[in-house]
Amino acid sequence: MKITEKEVRYVAGLANLQLEEGEIGKLQADLESILEHFDKLNEVDTSDVAPMAQVLFDAGETAALRADEPVAPLGNEAALANAAQKGSGYFKVPKVIER
Amino acid sequence: MDIPSLTIDSIRKGLLARQFSATELAGEALRFAEGENPKTGAYLHFSPERALAAAARVDERIARGEDPGRLAGVPVAVKDVIVTKGLRTTCGSKLLANYIPPYDATAIVRLEQAGGVIVGKTNCDEFAMGSSNENSAFGPVRNPVAPDRVPGGSSGGSAAAVAQGTAVVSLGSDTGGSVRQPASFCGVVGVTPTYGRVSRYGLTAFASSLDHIGPFSRSVKDSATVLGVIAGRDAADSTSATAPVPDYASLLDGNVKGLKLGLPVEYLKDLTGESGELIARGVEKLKTLGCEVREISLPATDYAIACYYIIATAEASSNLARYDGVRYTVRSGHSDTLADMYRNTRGENFGAECKRRIMLGTYVLSAGYYDAYYLKAQKVRALIARDFARAFEQVDAIVAPVSPFPAFQLGEKVDDPVAMYLSDIFTITGSLAGIPCMSLPCGKTAEGLPVGMQVLTRHFDETTMFRVADAFEKAGAV
Numbered sequence: 001m002k003i004t005e006k007e008v009r010y011v012a013g014l015a016n017l018q019l020e021e022g023e024i025g026k027l028q029a030d031l032e033s034i035l036e037h038f039d040k041l042n043e044v045d046t047s048d049v050a051p052m053a054q055v056l057f058d059a060g061e062t063a064a065l066r067a068d069e070p071v072a073p074l075g076n077e078a079a080l081a082n083a084a085q086k087g088s089g090y091f092k093v094p095k096v097i098e099r
Numbered sequence: 100m101d102i103p104s105l106t107i108d109s110i111r112k113g114l115l116a117r118q119f120s121a122t123e124l125a126g127e128a129l130r131f132a133e134g135e136n137p138k139t140g141a142y143l144h145f146s147p148e149r150a151l152a153a154a155a156r157v158d159e160r161i162a163r164g165e166d167p168g169r170l171a172g173v174p175v176a177v178k179d180v181i182v183t184k185g186l187r188t189t190c191g192s193k194l195l196a197n198y199i200p201p202y203d204a205t206a207i208v209r210l211e212q213a214g215g216v217i218v219g220k221t222n223c224d225e226f227a228m229g230s231s232n233e234n235s236a237f238g239p240v241r242n243p244v245a246p247d248r249v250p251g252g253s254s255g256g257s258a259a260a261v262a263q264g265t266a267v268v269s270l271g272s273d274t275g276g277s278v279r280q281p282a283s284f285c286g287v288v289g290v291t292p293t294y295g296r297v298s299r300y301g302l303t304a305f306a307s308s309l310d311h312i313g314p315f316s317r318s319v320k321d322s323a324t325v326l327g328v329i330a331g332r333d334a335a336d337s338t339s340a341t342a343p344v345p346d347y348a349s350l351l352d353g354n355v356k357g358l359k360l361g362l363p364v365e366y367l368k369d370l371t372g373e374s375g376e377l378i379a380r381g382v383e384k385l386k387t388l389g390c391e392v393r394e395i396s397l398p399a400t401d402y403a404i405a406c407y408y409i410i411a412t413a414e415a416s417s418n419l420a421r422y423d424g425v426r427y428t429v430r431s432g433h434s435d436t437l438a439d440m441y442r443n444t445r446g447e448n449f450g451a452e453c454k455r456r457i458m459l460g461t462y463v464l465s466a467g468y469y470d471a472y473y474l475k476a477q478k479v480r481a482l483i484a485r486d487f488a489r490a491f492e493q494v495d496a497i498v499a500p501v502s503p504f505p506a507f508q509l510g511e512k513v514d515d516p517v518a519m520y521l522s523d524i525f526t527i528t529g530s531l532a533g534i535p536c537m538s539l540p541c542g543k544t545a546e547g548l549p550v551g552m553q554v555l556t557r558h559f560d561e562t563t564m565f566r567v568a569d570a571f572e573k574a575g576a577v
Contacts (some may be wrong), residue, residue, distance in 0.1 A: 007462075011461050015445075015458060016441040017445050017454060017457060017458070018443050018446030018447070027454070027455065030455055031455075031458060031459060033516075033517050034516065034517055034520070037404065037405055037520075038405045038409060038463075038472060041476065043402075044399070046479060046482070049478040050478070052477050052480045052481035053477060055294040055308070055484075055533030066334050078201040079201070082199065082426060082428050084424055084425060084428060091425050091426065094435060094437045094439075096437050
């Protein structure tokens with residue numbers, strides 16, 4: 001599987017990762033050799049196999065549900081305690097909407 | 100008090116006989132751990148206030164004549180990916196260098212309710228991604244057995260702390276071998292229970308369909324006791340299992356006569372050198388204990404590495420999306436727009452291995468590649484699980500190596516990510532199937548490096564796994 005520098009930049013954009021120029025070339029080489037190994041899966045016939053998304057157990061479909069009763073929330077102050085920037089009880093971020 | 104020789108039982112006896120108090124033990128254990136830590140760097144930070152408060156509660160219970168709990172006074176180290184309320188939890192990442200969690204993981208709550216004393220948080224690969232502990236933003240951990248070598252990863256600090264004797268037991272997390280491989284490199288016991296056996300509430304998510312919390316200890320019985328404490332349904336984790344939790348530690352009778360054990364031929368053909376010889380001797384020892392050993396086949400093994408690294412990185416790329424500079428303390432200072440703030444925060448703070456995995460995971464999930472990689476890997480995962488299900492129709496447990504080689508030199512493999520990934524072959528198969536598996540010491544190489552043997556059993560049959568391991572341990576050196 002050949003991977004181009006353009007593809008590396010495109011995927012980094014999807015992943016919201018700002019990469020240095022030096023990192024792009026290294027990742028291009030790494031991804032290429034790892035994806036080459038991944039191509040090994042093409043040898044396997046999986047035409048009659050259902051995908052396994054989770055380890056499945058014999059639990060009823062409502063096993064994970066609890067009674068619909070309110071419980072105490074974390075609270076505004078605790079939830080904001082690790083905010084990079086906060087104010088007036090909210091997380092603050094750079095301006096999103098231009099006026 | 101000889102801290103490194105303590106066990107859960109010896110601490111309980113000492114406390115109940117009033118030979119020492121939990122507070123005295125905690126103080127001494129902390130002094131010892133802080134003094135020894137520079138040799139390995141196993142701990143990132145210590146938690147003296149929390150430890151002494153937990154010890155005081157144990158002493159109060161004893162003074163009132165109450166049972167002090169199954170882990171009364173036991174010094175515990177916790178991998179720094181498991182959140183602790185009010186106690187810094189960094190995940191080995193610059194991104195969380197100052198993160199103070201507002202809640203405790205369920206496993207932590209249960210440990211402390213049982214009288215456990217958390218002495219500190221241990222170093223690990225960043226967000227538990229790595230096989231050598233060299234991906235921590237706060238520096239590597241040295242193997243206590245051989246300081247120029249890695250302790251394994253990603254739970255390297257938790258394995259090293261127990262091997263070094265600075266904690267009696269510890270908690271790690273295992274996604275593809277991150278408990279078992281460092282346990283084998285450091286010569287201690289490490290357990291990955293059935294998927295869903297232990298609540299992951301408060302375990303920082305890496306790959307949610309594969310993540311487990313599991314214990315380390317110097318004896319099989321101590322890991323069995325810890326698992327008995329932390330396992331069981333938790334309303335806060337919808338994937339935690341409702342199956343009842345046996346009292347594992349009380350079921351270790353040392354008798355494994357007539358038990359059928361399987362040896363996967365696909366694993367042994369790749370295992371050469373001293374590790375192979377030691378595993379062969381371990382298998383002979385199990386035969387002398389009365390186990391029936393036969394060869395079994397796990398034909399999809401060749402595809403496990405590709406399968407695992409597609410699924411794990413795909414899930415990781417999604418789970419790590421939350422570190423965006425908004426909620427978790429660190430934000431890049433060089434951004435005028437929201438989009439730049441996300442990109443710069445992540446680009447400046449994630450380490451090389453996390454970036455590599457985020458990129459891989461994003462790639463295999465992206466339009467045009469989803470079916471070829473992610474969906475295909477999920478199908479191959481079903482084949483790997485089917486292999487184990489078929490094997491367990493013939494045998495009660497599977498015995499296998501943990502790693503193709505013992506602990507390697509610091510820096511030896513950092514430049515070759517593919518080689519590092521390939522070394523996970525023996526541990527990731529059990530992870531993909533979600534079955535219980537553990538590593539236990541199986542002798543040392545001529546150089547004195549520990550080698551671990553893996554025992555794997557059916558879903559929720561931790562009891563058989565512990566019984567085999569315990570009988571093996573009681574039978575002495577290989």
